[in-house]
Amino acid sequence: MSFWEYVGTRHAQLLTDTYQHASAVFQCMVLATLLGVFIAVMTYRSEWAGNLATTSTATILTIPSLALIGLLIPIVGLGVPPTVIALTLYGLLPVVRNAIVGLRGVDPDLVDAANGIGMSRAARLFRVELPLAWPPILTGIRVATQMLMGIAAIAAFASGPGLGNEIFRGIASLGSANSLNQVLSGTLGIAVLALLFDAAYVLIGRLTISRGIRA
Amino acid sequence: MPETPETTSTSGASIRLENLTKLYPGNQAPAVDNVNMEIKAGETVILVGPSGCGKSTTLKMINRLIEPSSGRIRIGDEDVTDMDPVKLRRTIGYAIQASGLFPHMTVAQNIALVPKMLGWRATRVKNRVEEMLDLVGLDPAEFHGRYPRQLSGGQQQRVGVARALAADPPVLLMDEPFGAVDPITRDHLQDELIRLQHELHKTICFVTHDFDEAIKIGDRIAVLRERSHIAQFDTPEAILTNPSDDFVSGFVGAGAALKRLNLTRVRDVAVVDFPTASIDDPLESIFERLRSGPHNELLLLDHNRRPYKWLRRGDLARAKGSLARAGTLVADTVTRDATLRDALEAVLTDNAGRVAVTGRRGEYLGMVDMETLMNNVQELLEADRLEAIEQQHRLHEQRARQTQLAQEGLDDASGTEGGRGSRA
Numbered sequence A: 001m002s003f004w005e006y007v008g009t010r011h012a013q014l015l016t017d018t019y020q021h022a023s024a025v026f027q028c029m030v031l032a033t034l035l036g037v038f039i040a041v042m043t044y045r046s047e048w049a050g051n052l053a054t055t056s057t058a059t060i061l062t063i064p065s066l067a068l069i070g071l072l073i074p075i076v077g078l079g080v081p082p083t084v085i086a087l088t089l090y091g092l093l094p095v096v097r098n099a100i101v102g103l104r105g106v107d108p109d110l111v112d113a114a115n116g117i118g119m120s121r122a123a124r125l126f127r128v129e130l131p132l133a134w135p136p137i138l139t140g141i142r143v144a145t146q147m148l149m150g151i152a153a154i155a156a157f158a159s160g161p162g163l164g165n166e167i168f169r170g171i172a173s174l175g176s177a178n179s180l181n182q183v184l185s186g187t188l189g190i191a192v193l194a195l196l197f198d199a200a201y202v203l204i205g206r207l208t209i210s211r212g213i214r215a
Numbered sequence B: 001m002p003e004t005p006e007t008t009s010t011s012g013a014s015i016r017l018e019n020l021t022k023l024y025p026g027n028q029a030p031a032v033d034n035v036n037m038e039i040k041a042g043e044t045v046i047l048v049g050p051s052g053c054g055k056s057t058t059l060k061m062i063n064r065l066i067e068p069s070s071g072r073i074r075i076g077d078e079d080v081t082d083m084d085p086v087k088l089r090r091t092i093g094y095a096i097q098a099s100g101l102f103p104h105m106t107v108a109q110n111i112a113l114v115p116k117m118l119g120w121r122a123t124r125v126k127n128r129v130e131e132m133l134d135l136v137g138l139d140p141a142e143f144h145g146r147y148p149r150q151l152s153g154g155q156q157q158r159v160g161v162a163r164a165l166a167a168d169p170p171v172l173l174m175d176e177p178f179g180a181v182d183p184i185t186r187d188h189l190q191d192e193l194i195r196l197q198h199e200l201h202k203t204i205c206f207v208t209h210d211f212d213e214a215i216k217i218g219d220r221i222a223v224l225r226e227r228s229h230i231a232q233f234d235t236p237e238a239i240l241t242n243p244s245d246d247f248v249s250g251f252v253g254a255g256a257a258l259k260r261l262n263l264t265r266v267r268d269v270a271v272v273d274f275p276t277a278s279i280d281d282p283l284e285s286i287f288e289r290l291r292s293g294p295h296n297e298l299l300l301l302d303h304n305r306r307p308y309k310w311l312r313r314g315d316l317a318r319a320k321g322s323l324a325r326a327g328t329l330v331a332d333t334v335t336r337d338a339t340l341r342d343a344l345e346a347v348l349t350d351n352a353g354r355v356a357v358t359g360r361r362g363e364y365l366g367m368v369d370m371e372t373l374m375n376n377v378q379e380l381l382e383a384d385r386l387e388a389i390e391q392q393h394r395l396h397e398q399r400a401r402q403t404q405l406a407q408e409g410l411d412d413a414s415g416t417e418g419g420r421g422s423r424a
């Protein structure tokens, strides 16, 4: 069976896997963004707290994804939970790091002006600091998403959802007729998804970054 | 545009600083040491002094951007030292160097910030934004949707002032607001501020280290030395003619006589009339007036009555039925708020030795020439001289009285007389 014949006969399964892969990455990215920005907001004002946040999220990234998922299985079981936890943790670092850099990079004169015209701390954060730090944060989200695309494939190891299942099935049946097709379709699917997500981020950037600060 | 009742503006409130001190944590000596100062309602007071002397720190304690280590701040009748700082700052305009505009918001959004925080209705905010843009001389239609980076430095600074004034605060704090623009723009912005203050009567506290700027816009100037100690706090005239010590005279710098010209404005001297014609007038009548009238020169005004061209009798030959090629374009004008020094500058550079005076929207009001200036400056210097003599006289009398009292053994401190020129 040629690759395209394989895709033709298995397209229903492939589409489901692709959808689940995208959905897992997307949801974990939303979680990682919320959590990451929150951590950054709590820590960026203090030198040591900010550095601690960056260092600890960076440490997570050094754990091989397969090992982390393997460690999570005895604690949270198989399936979706270890996938979500692992992906969210891996997605944190770029977001936290870029958010801290972005928030710290806001011109002190603008912070002075925001305080000076009577903005509360919350108003200053949401109306001035976060919007100005948003471009680097978005870049962080983009980088994290690319990374999660690949890591999500490993989730199949813990019976997680997504295109990783194709790849793992192919590897498991190495030598059989369709094994190469399986690995190839899973890999290509991930690459296409990554491109689509990237395009989406460009669009999101256009829509959410003020024209006044767009490069 | 419909008249809105909101346009009535709040005029200034007095500011009192009592034993105000700021010691930054970790510093040996206080940055501001026991400052006492009273700024009257509606007055423009300039804090001027060398870099690092504590001007900004003093200013920022007024809106509590920096919390004082000790001392009290009173605005109007209210002690604001312990008031909620966020609430306090919404009632105090604040403009800083480099405008401090938020780059991700449009001009209109920037100006609308404080009124919105104060909970104004949307329509009122919208009207106010247009009104403020108009006030600072920017066309609302053109500018309100622009982002700060689409403005020149001077325009940004104007928007910064508009934002500071948007909620109509009685008090306006400005920290070197014109420090980052080129000298010509700075000059214009200073003129604009003076014009605004004429209309609004806010209480303005303005920091600069440019003494000429201080003279130009201040009702009173506080010359500060290190730790914000007040070396002299007096009118520009008094500081120029009577610097209290070497530190102050060092700050005043050379050319005090020329600087005196900075203290009088074109509005304070008589402008002379000059024959004008409008570009809308029929050509024939313009030619006729030039040919047979008593004057051999006319000032041609454009549709908005702004000075456009000088038209001489001799230009008629070249006109050939059209004004397009005739006459010389008006190169320079001064506003009513320009100082006599600006006017002198313009008159000296004009080859016919005169300059047109314009109003708020650039419309023609009259003319200043060398003769007007000469007469006025001579009167000015004469008045100064008389004032100085009188002052000397008063001092003499006072001293004589003291000597007499001393001789009679009755000397106590009661003989000293307070007053503007008196110093410790």
Ligand SMILES: Nc1ncnc2c1ncn2[C@@H]1O[C@H](COP(=O)(O)OP(=O)(O)OP(=O)(O)O)[C@@H](O)[C@H]1O
Pocket (backbone or CB within 6 Å): B024, B025, B027, B031, B050, B051, B052, B053, B054, B055, B056, B057, B058, B209
């Ligand atoms: N946050 C701070 N922490 C410690 N010291 C400070 C702080 N801010 C200012 N200072 C010190 O306080 C003194 C006064 O500073 P300030 O900014 O008020 O000066 P300034 O008169 O505004 O000077 P410039 O004309 O340069 O703006 C300076 O010696 C400065 O080093």
Ligand SMILES: [Mg+2]
Pocket (backbone or CB within 6 Å): B055, B056, B057, B175
């Ligand atoms: Mg300063």
